[in-house]
Amino acid sequence: MDEQGADIPEASPGVTGDPHQVELYERGPFLASRCSCGWYGPARRSRPLARDEAAGHSRTANPGER
Secondary structure (H helix, E strand, O other), rough: OOOOOOOOOOOOOOOOOOOEEEEEEOOOOEEEEOOOOEEEEEEEEOHHHHHHHHHHHHHHHHHOOO
């Protein structure tokens, strides 16, 4: 049997209505955040501030989740 659509890449989570996937990553002495929807936070030396900004985006992007 032929598998139709096998060459089509999967859609990113933010596009299909799935919850936003926020990721924190190191950039030298900074911590930055980015989301599957295209949002990104500034790179911060203050790791707690970078985490709070990422959590804030997750809360506003996914209001029904905690």
